[in-house]
Amino acid sequence: MSKIRVTIWNEFIHEKHNPEVKKLYPDGIHGMLAKALAASDLEIRTATLEEPEHGLTQEVLDNTDVLLWWGHAAHDKVADEVVQRVLTRVWEGMGIIALHSAHMAKVFRQLNGTSGKLHWRESGDKERIWVTNPAHPITYNLPEYFELPYEEMYGEPFMIANDAQVLMISWFEGGEVFRSGFTLQRGNGKLFYFRPGHESFPTYYNKNVQTVLANAIRWAKP
Ligand code: ZN
16 A cells, blocks of 8 residues: 655744744654654655745645645745645645644635634633544544643634534633634545644644544545
């Protein structure tokens, strides 16, 4: 069986400029995830904003089955030409997993079709993530709910497409709720958005978070 070709894209800015984030993710979020998600059925590469064409050349995208996207501080630095290239590959069937603040990434907003705006508060709230669709492949092997002791709060209303299939809903100790995991089909490609993953918390080290991403990669492959 041929391997699923995964590209983890990260803008890779906070990890270089913020010492606390650098301590958490010395190899960048992309480098940490590449290690954490390594498996015999996956061929994982990484790409970052500063590389020529942001590391997302036509050749790389043509050889990517599933693209993970982490961006926050530099959404507007992503070249429109590269955005168009990614959109075209999704329509052709490439899967895409939008992580945390990628809700404002050009690629996500184009695919979502609306602003992607939400309420937020960077306060280290406890987050409880409830699985609302336990029958979906992305929630396989997850408990009824799981918790992250500290996260950035994202709250409703979250401007997402009306055809979104919601799989998970978060509760925050400030009282807010949020549709934290949902899927969309765009052309032949599948999209999954997953909320947790603020850069200054160790969220990607959480085993349930890693389970979600591992499941999502297998689900999103063409
Ligand atoms: Zn954040």
